[in-house]
Amino acid sequence: MENATKAIIIAGGILLAILVLSIGVTIFITHSDTADALTTRWSTVELNKYNSSFQVYEARTDVTAQDIVSLVSLSQQRDEAIAVYVRTTTGSVKGNNNLTSWNKNKLNQFLSDHILTTVKSGDSTINKNTFSYVANSIKYDNEGKVCEISFKEN
Numbered sequence: 001m002e003n004a005t006k007a008i009i010i011a012g013g014i015l016l017a018i019l020v021l022s023i024g025v026t027i028f029i030t031h032s033d034t035a036d037a038l039t040t041r042w043s044t045v046e047l048n049k050y051n052s053s054f055q056v057y058e059a060r061t062d063v064t065a066q067d068i069v070s071l072v073s074l075s076q077q078r079d080e081a082i083a084v085y086v087r088t089t090t091g092s093v094k095g096n097n098n099l100t101s102w103n104k105n106k107l108n109q110f111l112s113d114h115i116l117t118t119v120k121s122g123d124s125t126i127n128k129n130t131f132s133y134v135a136n137s138i139k140y141d142n143e144g145k146v147c148e149i150s151f152k153e154n
Helices: 002-055 065-077 104-114
Strands: 083-087 117-121 124-128 133-140 146-153
Touching: 002 065, 002 133, 002 146, 065 083, 065 104, 065 133
Parallel strands: 083 146
Antiparallel strands: 117 124, 133 146
16 A cells, blocks of 8 residues: 555656646747747847838938938948949939949049039029939848949939
């Protein structure tokens, strides 16, 4: 009789250990899925935050040369530079139209050529901003990040 009692106590201990172990595994799996979902959600938020700096130009039709140069500066400050292209109807941007590869002197020349034009009105001259651009296309890489923006004269 004593052996049977000990056997029942041992079997109960084993069943209790299995129960505690299965509860632990269930809790681990549940929290693991939650952590993966949170990581995915966080990645999506970070991606949207990153892209929003560049997507703001998508709906605008009044982008100026100064906006484009600011965008070039922003993309050059990032670890992965975003290619910023400008295509003009006048052909004023010749050769390499990827502004992110331009130096400061060339960007300043672009600004001076595309910010103000001098318009004669009678005896006086007026500096007028006649250049505006529109985002022609925005391209994304495999991860969904903006990798290229093209502008054309409006």
